[in-house]
Amino acid sequence: METDAPPGDHAPAEHEHASHGYITNKDDYLKRLRRIEGQARGLQNMVADEKYCIDILTQVSAMTSALESVALGLLNDHLNHCVVEAVAEGGDVAQAKLKEASDAIARLVRS
Amino acid sequence: METDAPPGDHAPAEHEHASHGYITNKDDYLKRLRRIEGQARGLQNMVADEKYCIDILTQVSAMTSALESVALGLLNDHLNHCVVEAVAEGGDVAQAKLKEASDAIARLVRS
Amino acid sequence: METDAPPGDHAPAEHEHASHGYITNKDDYLKRLRRIEGQARGLQNMVADEKYCIDILTQVSAMTSALESVALGLLNDHLNHCVVEAVAEGGDVAQAKLKEASDAIARLVRS
Amino acid sequence: METDAPPGDHAPAEHEHASHGYITNKDDYLKRLRRIEGQARGLQNMVADEKYCIDILTQVSAMTSALESVALGLLNDHLNHCVVEAVAEGGDVAQAKLKEASDAIARLVRS
Numbered sequence: 024m025e026t027d028a029p030p031g032d033h034a035p036a037e038h039e040h041a042s043h044g045y046i047t048n049k050d051d052y053l054k055r056l057r058r059i060e061g062q063a064r065g066l067q068n069m070v071a072d073e074k075y076c077i078d079i080l081t082q083v084s085a086m087t088s089a090l091e092s093v094a095l096g097l098l099n100d101h102l103n104h105c106v107v108e109a110v111a112e113g114g115d116v117a118q119a120k121l122k123e124a125s126d127a128i129a130r131l132v133r134s
Numbered sequence: 135m136e137t138d139a140p141p142g143d144h145a146p147a148e149h150e151h152a153s154h155g156y157i158t159n160k161d162d163y164l165k166r167l168r169r170i171e172g173q174a175r176g177l178q179n180m181v182a183d184e185k186y187c188i189d190i191l192t193q194v195s196a197m198t199s200a201l202e203s204v205a206l207g208l209l210n211d212h213l214n215h216c217v218v219e220a221v222a223e224g225g226d227v228a229q230a231k232l233k234e235a236s237d238a239i240a241r242l243v244r245s
Numbered sequence: 246m247e248t249d250a251p252p253g254d255h256a257p258a259e260h261e262h263a264s265h266g267y268i269t270n271k272d273d274y275l276k277r278l279r280r281i282e283g284q285a286r287g288l289q290n291m292v293a294d295e296k297y298c299i300d301i302l303t304q305v306s307a308m309t310s311a312l313e314s315v316a317l318g319l320l321n322d323h324l325n326h327c328v329v330e331a332v333a334e335g336g337d338v339a340q341a342k343l344k345e346a347s348d349a350i351a352r353l354v355r356s
Numbered sequence: 357m358e359t360d361a362p363p364g365d366h367a368p369a370e371h372e373h374a375s376h377g378y379i380t381n382k383d384d385y386l387k388r389l390r391r392i393e394g395q396a397r398g399l400q401n402m403v404a405d406e407k408y409c410i411d412i413l414t415q416v417s418a419m420t421s422a423l424e425s426v427a428l429g430l431l432n433d434h435l436n437h438c439v440v441e442a443v444a445e446g447g448d449v450a451q452a453k454l455k456e457a458s459d460a461i462a463r464l465v466r467s
Contacts, residue, residue, distance in 0.1 A: 049181060049182070049184075052181045053178055053181055053182065056174055056177050056178045056181065057178065059174045059177075060171055060174035060175055060178070063167055063170045063171035063174050064171055066167050066170075066204075067164055067167045067168065067171070070160060070163045070164055070167065071160070071164065073160075076208050076209070076211065076212040076216065077212065077234055077235070077238050079208055080205055080208055080209060080212075080238045080241070080242065081238070081241065083201055083204060083205040083208070083242075084205070084238075084241040084242060084245040085245075086201060087198060087201050087202065087205075087245045088245050090194055090197060090198050090201070091198065091245070091354060091355070093177075093194060094191055094194045094195070094198075094354075095347070095350065095351050095354060097187050097190055097191055097194070098187070098191060098347070098350060099343075099347040099350075100187065101187035101188065101191075102328075102343055102346065102347060103343055105187060106324075106332075107332050107339070107343070110328075110329050110332040110333065111332065111333075117329070121321075121324055121325055121329070123188055124188070124324065125317070125320070125321040125324060127188050127191045127192070127195075128317065128320065128321075128350055128353075129317050130191070130192065130195040131191065131194075131195060131350075131354050132313060132316075132317060132353050132354055133313070133466075134195040134198045134199050134202070202465060202466070205465075206458070206461065206462050206465060209458070209461065210454075210458040213439075213454055213457065213458060214454055217435075217439075217443075218443050218450070218454070221439075221440050221443040221444065222443065222444075228440070232432075232435050232436055232440070235435065236428070236431070236432040236435060239428065239431060239432075239461055239464075240428050242461075242465050243424060243427075243428060243464050243465055244355075244424070271403060271404070271406075274403045275400055275403055275404065278396055278399050278400045278403065279400065281396045281399075282393055282396035282397055282400070285389055285392045285393035285396050286393055288389050288392075288426075289386055289389045289390065289393070292382060292385045292386055292389065293382070293386065295382075298430050298431070298433065298434035298438060299434065299456055299457070299460050301430055302427055302430055302431060302434075302460045302463070302464065303460070303463065305423055305426060305427040305430070305464075306427070306460075306463040306464060306467040308423060309420060309423050309424065309427075309467045310467050312416055312419060312420050312423070313420065313467070315399075315416060316413055316416040316417070316420075319409050319412055319413055319416070320409070320413060322409065323409040323410065323413075327409060345410055346410070349410050349413045349414070349417075352413070352414065352417040353413065353416075353417060356417040356418075356420045356421050356424070
């Protein structure tokens with residue numbers, strides 16, 4: 024992944040000025056994501072060493088749960104900050120933010 | 135593979151001597167896991183740069199799907215090799231392998 | 246809605262007087278839930294008639310997706326009505342509603 | 357759902373002669389599915405009575421977990437009976453059954 028490329032279909036500039044809510048726990052998220060990165064590396068070693076499939080699958084399940092937990096944390100922060108602010112503004116902005124949040128929730132539930 | 139070994143968090147040595155079925159696609163799995171590791175690193179950059187939450191969540195969903203897909207591939211390989219071999223042997227070995235596979239499937243469905 | 250009522254397993258009477266947001270699509274939800282009820286009955290017939298397991302599993306997956314879709318619809322309605330109203334009121338009420346919504350999302354993602 | 361219609365893309369005749377593995381727990385499955393049917397009816401009452409969204413979502417999550425549990429049971433039975441028998445026969449039959457089981461697992465994991 025090109026990490027400096029704009030993810031999704033947003034121009035980065037759109038959001039650049041804003042503080043995005045999850046910032047209060049930034050270090051915690053970074054720590055958890057580093058651990059997840061380590062799990063991905065661990066999985067490569069397990070595959071390279073031809074470890075037992077079931078043990079690899081157990082690690083994949085643990086990693087999926089860790090990722091899910093990061094996602095739920097980010098979503099919670101997002102609702103409490105961005106969505107709350109947008110609702111305070113009201114109108115189309117609020118509608119758009121709520122629609123966007125609902126779509127993200129649906130992707131999480133279905134992924 | 136020592137089929138009467140307890141499944142769970144056995145010492146790696148237990149399975150070390152065996153070829154574990156998924157080996158035919160080893161390079162493909164390694165490539166996919168390296169990409170997943172890159173996604174984990176990309177997510178850290180997004181959080182560090184305070185990118186928009188929804189964009190981060192989109193990346194998390196993509197990464198979860200990629201992991202799920204690796205898991206389903208490994209499980210398929212496992213059924214086609216280890217489980218088939220164990221069933222051919224029959225008896226307790228087969229029962230234990232089938233139980234172990236069912237438990238791994240349950241963890242995947244619930245994670 | 247009594248916004249200062251404890252979320253969780255309240256007595257139904259608590260919310261009885263209130264219009265709860267999803268009401269605009271009530272008939273649509275009822276129709277979808279009746280179809281889901283029919284699927285549950287259909288599954289009983291399939292089991293009673295000893296239909297092929299894989300065919301039963303296909304029906305279970307369809308039913309799970311239908312339920313998930315109802316849940317996402319209800320959650321979306323909830324965010325757009327109850328949560329928006331609570332945020333407009335602000336303070337503890339808003340905090341409680343947001344926490345409650347996040348917990349419901351987590352249950353959906355994990356179930 | 358037309359319960360006597362062939363589900364999926366199998367002609368029913370194909371499997372009619374066979375005992376399909378889950379039969380040993382038939383009464384248990386029927387009991388669990390009746391309870392799930394009752395949950396679907398309960399959800400209709402909750403919507404009709406305009407109960408609180410979050411309470412309805414809690415019920416939907418419980419129902420989804422119950423369905424998932426039925427699916428995992430059926431899958432386990434299927435692996436232990438149909439797949440084991442097919443593997444004993446070997447050849448294309450075994451390959452087809454394993455492919456079919458893997459596809460069903462993927463649908464469950466993704467639904």
